[in-house]
Amino acid sequence: MKIALFILLGILDVIIAYVLFLVVLALCVDTHKEYKTISPFYRWVLTGVGHLMLFLSHIRLTVEGKELLPKGRFLFVQNHRSNFDPIVSWMGFWENQLVFISKPENFKIPILGRLIRPIGFMPLDRDNPKNAIVTINAAADMMKNDVGSIGIYPEGTRNKTGEETLLPFHNGAFKIAQKANVPIVVVSAHNTAEVHKNAPWRRTDVTLRVLKVLSAEQVKAMRTAEISDEVFALLKNDLEA
Numbered sequence: 001m002k003i004a005l006f007i008l009l010g011i012l013d014v015i016i017a018y019v020l021f022l023v024v025l026a027l028c029v030d031t032h033k034e035y036k037t038i039s040p041f042y043r044w045v046l047t048g049v050g051h052l053m054l055f056l057s058h059i060r061l062t063v064e065g066k067e068l069l070p071k072g073r074f075l076f077v078q079n080h081r082s083n084f085d086p087i088v089s090w091m092g093f094w095e096n097q098l099v100f101i102s103k104p105e106n107f108k109i110p111i112l113g114r115l116i117r118p119i120g121f122m123p124l125d126r127d128n129p130k131n132a133i134v135t136i137n138a139a140a141d142m143m144k145n146d147v148g149s150i151g152i153y154p155e156g157t158r159n160k161t162g163e164e165t166l167l168p169f170h171n172g173a174f175k176i177a178q179k180a181n182v183p184i185v186v187v188s189a190h191n192t193a194e195v196h197k198n199a200p201w202r203r204t205d206v207t208l209r210v211l212k213v214l215s216a217e218q219v220k221a222m223r224t225a226e227i228s229d230e231v232f233a234l235l236k237n238d239l240e241a
Contacts, residue, residue: 065210140179
């Protein structure tokens with residue numbers, strides 16, 4: 001009994017020390033600074049957090065179709081069903097150095113909201129068109145400068161309908177690919193909405209599937225509405241299959 005208690009206390013001490021470590025690192029982040037590069041150190045820290053969250057949430061992640069990925073940077077486009085989406089996407093495509101554009105509220109999340117800034121994550125203020133354009137240009141520059149690939153959820157927010165369907169797209173986000181002259185990688189996420197129901201006791205099998213790559217030439221020749229329609233159709237057909 002005493003041995004078990006010592007082990008439990010030891011684990012608790014490690015957890016508390018780890019959380020305090022993350023708190024200190026978060027406090028070191030300048031929330032007013034515009035980060036135009038990816039900090040290798042903070043990326044290493046967030047990778048550890050990602051592995052821990054996948055483990056604690058009992059997620060078994062499978063990525064299909066990676067052989068379709070283009071060389072160089074690209075715009076990563078995915079459906080959005082769960083708060084776990086950025087975690088599994090970031091971990092599933094870790095080697096591609098994804099930098100996500102997210103709603104401003106996510107940057108107010110304690111600890112994590114600060115830690116995602118040094119790895120390039122950017123808030124997109126859709127209520128302010130001028131600020132939104134600044135973010136779109138910054139994201140395009142990040143790919144032009146070979147800093148990282150940009151990840152977006154064109155639905156703009158998490159789909160809470162409880163069905164494998166899609167919300168209407170915000171077409172403006174596709175301008176990032178046009179400005180940077182990069183391909184668009186279309187990815188479907190399956191079963192992420194089940195994680196919060198199953199975790200931590202039951203395993204959730206999550207699949208990320210690369211459906212298609214729209215070449216930079218195709219993207220450049222299309223209007224954003226046309227890109228949106230094609231991406232929407234690709235995701236819809238896969239999710240409903």
